[in-house]
Amino acid sequence: MKGLRNMLLSGHLGCGRWLLPVLGTGLLVLAMQQSAVAQVPASTQVVRLAKLEIYPNQVEGYKAALREGVETAMRVEPGVLTLYAVQEKANPTRFTLLEIYASPAAYQGHIQTPHFLKYKTGTKDMVKSLELIDTVPLVPGMRIK
Amino acid sequence: MKGLRNMLLSGHLGCGRWLLPVLGTGLLVLAMQQSAVAQVPASTQVVRLAKLEIYPNQVEGYKAALREGVETAMRVEPGVLTLYAVQEKANPTRFTLLEIYASPAAYQGHIQTPHFLKYKTGTKDMVKSLELIDTVPLVPGMRIK
Numbered sequence: 001m002k003g004l005r006n007m008l009l010s011g012h013l014g015c016g017r018w019l020l021p022v023l024g025t026g027l028l029v030l031a032m033q034q035s036a037v038a039q040v041p042a043s044t045q046v047v048r049l050a051k052l053e054i055y056p057n058q059v060e061g062y063k064a065a066l067r068e069g070v071e072t073a074m075r076v077e078p079g080v081l082t083l084y085a086v087q088e089k090a091n092p093t094r095f096t097l098l099e100i101y102a103s104p105a106a107y108q109g110h111i112q113t114p115h116f117l118k119y120k121t122g123t124k125d126m127v128k129s130l131e132l133i134d135t136v137p138l139v140p141g142m143r144i145k
Numbered sequence: 146m147k148g149l150r151n152m153l154l155s156g157h158l159g160c161g162r163w164l165l166p167v168l169g170t171g172l173l174v175l176a177m178q179q180s181a182v183a184q185v186p187a188s189t190q191v192v193r194l195a196k197l198e199i200y201p202n203q204v205e206g207y208k209a210a211l212r213e214g215v216e217t218a219m220r221v222e223p224g225v226l227t228l229y230a231v232q233e234k235a236n237p238t239r240f241t242l243l244e245i246y247a248s249p250a251a252y253q254g255h256i257q258t259p260h261f262l263k264y265k266t267g268t269k270d271m272v273k274s275l276e277l278i279d280t281v282p283l284v285p286g287m288r289i290k
Binding site for chain 2: 067
């Protein structure tokens with residue numbers, strides 16, 4: 001790809017200056033899609049940790065409701081970039097979610113969806129505590145391979 | 146793709162039974178690569194949270210060292226699936242990493258790499274506390290779009 005880029009930069013394809021930004025942008029998009037670490041700051045993203053403690057006798061029900069909620073959100077909401085949920089092995093009543101939304105608007109849209117409201121209503125008596133922690137990602141655009 | 150799969154299943158391509166599992170596997174791999182949620186359990190994965198508190202006057206130095214460490218690991222270690230690090234907005238001395246390794250062997254390899262040892266040695270006087278929390282992912286194979 002570097003060779004093609006050099007050809008473009010040096011004008012060897014003879015296509016004129018207008019072609020360079022067009023193809024350059026295409027190559028950049030291609031490179032970003034193929035890389036596990038995108039090269040542009042994801043400055044509009046909302047990145048948050050949610051920490052939950054669930055009542056012990058509600059853990060299995062909570063997991064089912066959470067799984068349905070996050071899988072639906074990932075499938076139907078383009079602006080929900082991840083809802084990566086983990087359960088602690090040593091303390092199975094404790095859950096942490098890494099939530100990444102493309103923008104504040106994507107987050108606001110998410111919390112009005114039927115699947116989120118179903119999850120929220122269905123689990124309200126299962127959740128002993130919920131802590132929402134706003135964060136800044138160290139490497140914006142970091143992905144999961 | 147569903148159309149192609151139906152053609153294969155019904156034998157309309159007339160290629161015999163041997164072709165179905167071969168092409169089926171190829172389509173499955175393709176689908177997994179293109180999906181934000183892989184459809185097979187990632188049972189060998191090691192999924193962990195690391196929680197760190199950094200001394201206040203060391204936060205910027207720590208961020209630089211951590212950034213170099215995670216970017217290098219993501220670039221050169223196929224078995225490091227993510228090292229997604231966040232800094233809390235309200236408590237900027239607190240960091241959390243979601244660490245996903247493809248297998249226990251990938252994790253053992255990671256902690257012997259030059260870049261990990263450089264990070265670990267270079268930051269040992271910056272870290273006030275470190276807590277490592279073994280977890281189980283709710284949706285194995287969940288990705289970041």
